[in-house]
Amino acid sequence: MSAPAPSTPPGRPRAIARWTRLSTGFTGGFGGLVVALIFVPVAFGANTTQEMTTLLTLVLMAVMWNALAGYGGLVSIGQQAYIGLGAYATVWLANHAVNPYLAMVLATLFCGVVAVPLSFLMLRFRGAQFAIGTWVVAEALAIYVSFDNALGAGSGTSLSQIDSYAPGPREHYTYWLTLAMTAFFIGVLFVLLRSRLGSSLQAIRDDEDAAASVGVRVVAGKRILFLLAATGAGAAGAMTLANTLFIEPNAIFSVNYTAYMIFMVLVGGLGTFEGPIIGAIVLYLIQQWFGNDGVWYLVGLGGAAMAFALLLPRGVWGTLEERTGLRFMPVGYRVGPGPSTASAKESR
Amino acid sequence: MTWVNDVVQGILLGGFYGLLACGLALMFGLMRIINLAHGDLAVLGAYLIYLLLQHWHVSPFLGLLPVLPVMLGLGYLLQRTILERSLRSGLLVPLLTTFGLSIVIQNLLQQGFSPDVQSLGASAGGIATASWQITSQLSISAIGALTLGVAVLIFGGLQLYLSRTASGRRMRATAQDPDTAELVGIDSRAVYARATAIAVAIAAIGGMFLAIRSTFYPYSGPTYLIFAFEAVVIGGLGSSLWGTLAGGIVLGVAQTIGGQINPEYPVLAGHLVFLLVLLSPRGGLLNLRRAMA
Numbered sequence: 001m002s003a004p005a006p007s008t009p010p011g012r013p014r015a016i017a018r019w020t021r022l023s024t025g026f027t028g029g030f031g032g033l034v035v036a037l038i039f040v041p042v043a044f045g046a047n048t049t050q051e052m053t054t055l056l057t058l059v060l061m062a063v064m065w066n067a068l069a070g071y072g073g074l075v076s077i078g079q080q081a082y083i084g085l086g087a088y089a090t091v092w093l094a095n096h097a098v099n100p101y102l103a104m105v106l107a108t109l110f111c112g113v114v115a116v117p118l119s120f121l122m123l124r125f126r127g128a129q130f131a132i133g134t135w136v137v138a139e140a141l142a143i144y145v146s147f148d149n150a151l152g153a154g155s156g157t158s159l160s161q162i163d164s165y166a167p168g169p170r171e172h173y174t175y176w177l178t179l180a181m182t183a184f185f186i187g188v189l190f191v192l193l194r195s196r197l198g199s200s201l202q203a204i205r206d207d208e209d210a211a212a213s214v215g216v217r218v219v220a221g222k223r224i225l226f227l228l229a230a231t232g233a234g235a236a237g238a239m240t241l242a243n244t245l246f247i248e249p250n251a252i253f254s255v256n257y258t259a260y261m262i263f264m265v266l267v268g269g270l271g272t273f274e275g276p277i278i279g280a281i282v283l284y285l286i287q288q289w290f291g292n293d294g295v296w297y298l299v300g301l302g303g304a305a306m307a308f309a310l311l312l313p314r315g316v317w318g319t320l321e322e323r324t325g326l327r328f329m330p331v332g333y334r335v336g337p338g339p340s341t342a343s344a345k346e347s348r
Numbered sequence: 349m350t351w352v353n354d355v356v357q358g359i360l361l362g363g364f365y366g367l368l369a370c371g372l373a374l375m376f377g378l379m380r381i382i383n384l385a386h387g388d389l390a391v392l393g394a395y396l397i398y399l400l401l402q403h404w405h406v407s408p409f410l411g412l413l414p415v416l417p418v419m420l421g422l423g424y425l426l427q428r429t430i431l432e433r434s435l436r437s438g439l440l441v442p443l444l445t446t447f448g449l450s451i452v453i454q455n456l457l458q459q460g461f462s463p464d465v466q467s468l469g470a471s472a473g474g475i476a477t478a479s480w481q482i483t484s485q486l487s488i489s490a491i492g493a494l495t496l497g498v499a500v501l502i503f504g505g506l507q508l509y510l511s512r513t514a515s516g517r518r519m520r521a522t523a524q525d526p527d528t529a530e531l532v533g534i535d536s537r538a539v540y541a542r543a544t545a546i547a548v549a550i551a552a553i554g555g556m557f558l559a560i561r562s563t564f565y566p567y568s569g570p571t572y573l574i575f576a577f578e579a580v581v582i583g584g585l586g587s588s589l590w591g592t593l594a595g596g597i598v599l600g601v602a603q604t605i606g607g608q609i610n611p612e613y614p615v616l617a618g619h620l621v622f623l624l625v626l627l628s629p630r631g632g633l634l635n636l637r638r639a640m641a
Binding site for chain 1: 454
């Protein structure tokens with residue numbers, strides 16, 4: 001991904017910068033957007049609030065899948081394992097007299113804990129083995145849950161405890177918790193990518209063997225992403241339950257969730273920070289326009305994912321970044337010839 | 349004695365899984381990619397036979413004959429149009445494109461055929477239900493024996509093709525080192541296209557047995573992809589073809605014994621055995637196979 005160095009005399013010092021005026025503006029704008037989104041339930045009706053909850057859950061799913069695939073080079077087809085686990089752990093905790101909203105947070109943490117032993121199993125793999133290995137874990141969990149009578153077995157279960165809240169405030173709380181979760185996980189990823197670890201993660205993504213040869217701790221870096229992605233998917237599962245109130249194993253452990261994630265990330269831009277958010281908005285709009293379960297809609301999603309992977313592998317956002325050199329979120333570094341030259345090229 | 353019966357049934361079932369896994373192992377051994385649409389291609393083969401049988405009332409075995417060249421051509425096209433491009437962009441892209449293809453095939457099948465479950469068992473006649481009673485506890489079903497027999501024939505035939513023919517030798521050379529193979533004049537892209545064509549055609553044979561032994565519907569593919577992949581991994585990741593058949597048999601036995609312990613858990617038992625094999629250093633059966641060789 002490194003662009004040729006700018007044409008400056010070799011002796012002249014180069015400035016390495018993270019923040020440009022644009023990225024400062026957009027990071028500030030992003031923070032402002034999160035603050036503004038807090039007021040959605042107050043300003044708009046219940047319908048909009050619920051729709052925004054759906055959109056934010058999609059954003060969370062896309063960002064977390066991209067963290068794993070885009071930065072760790074690990075294509076998982078089994079993130080629905082944590083979506084289902086997050087949802088079912090919430091039900092289980094609520095059945096054991098935990099406040100439903102507290103249960104969602106605890107269930108999210110539980111997904112992260114479960115992912116620790118799984119990471120030792122799964123990170124022995126690369127590529128296709130990892131992809132199907134994670135899928136098998138998700139299938140095994142789905143089978144297990146569908147025979148567990150305490151969790152409603154195959155016919156599903158609902159989060160009835162949440163009825164103790166009146167429908168109006170309930171939708172607000174659910175929305176705020178989803179917003180908090182989404183902002184939190186995007187924030188964690190942002191901080192991670194800007195830390196020293198971020199450079200090693202991007203080195204792993206670009207060339208795992210080369211990264212290992214210069215002393216990057218590849219497995220440790222991947223494990224952090226694996227745990228983050230699992231926890232984030234668990235949060236998305238808990239929020240899906242909070243938004244729909246009813247789950248059944250076949251639907252919540254459905255591989256379609258992964259299909260959505262792949263679509264959102266490929267359309268937006270694999271390995272870009274902002275891309276998955278764009279992809280989530282695109283998927284949300286498509287769902288609004290073409291319905292949720294239509295067969296042709298799914299054919300279109302699969303076909304578009306193929307087309308983007310083949311023809312526009314960096315997605316809408318990645319291509320835009322490449323063409324224009326714009327970076328809205330400062331997760332990389334910019335190398336420029338002088339302190340204040342505008343035509344800076346960058347290396348990532 | 350029921351345990352003996354379980355093991356025998358598991359071995360027969362394993363022949364079926366081996367057949368489904370054969371093409372997957374061939375492609376993985378050659379190109380290091382897993383075709384995530386493999387199960388859906390098998391189901392597509394089953395639907396093509398089903399379509400033929402609606403017009404001509406023949407046995408599914410006869411119906412397979414015109415379907416095979418179609419699937420060969422489909423595999424060739426798949427490689428030339430999608431996989432070839434995907435391969436050029438690294439190891440992640442083939443996963444993403446074949447996953448997209450899998451979703452496209454499933455939903456086109458859902459659109460073109462009804463979502464109802466289908467079976468070709470009735471059209472196959474007596475062979476679908478016939479069995480030999482060996483003892484009071486042990487019986488061997490005709491279709492199970494036939495599946496295993498066909499699997500052994502296909503694995504053996506493929507092994508002969510790879511070791512004895514010039515075309516097969518080119519394939520092995522490309523599998524070992526595509527760049528060096530190119531240097532001595534082998535067109536690796538043609539080799540890949542031939543391998544994918546063979547793999548997809550074998551998947552269709554697996555799909556036919558699936559349709560006769562059991563039921564299928566448009567979204568059956570992923571289940572069988574997972575079984576096939578488990579067979580490939582247990583059998584040592586495509587490092588040998590016979591290993592894949594052995595992997596299928598291990599999976600089959602694990603499922604029947606798991607089903608004996610608890611009728612609800614045959615598939616779960618298979619998944620657990622697969623995960624245990626992953627836990628063992630370098631994959632258990634691979635070492636076993638080396639020890640036997």
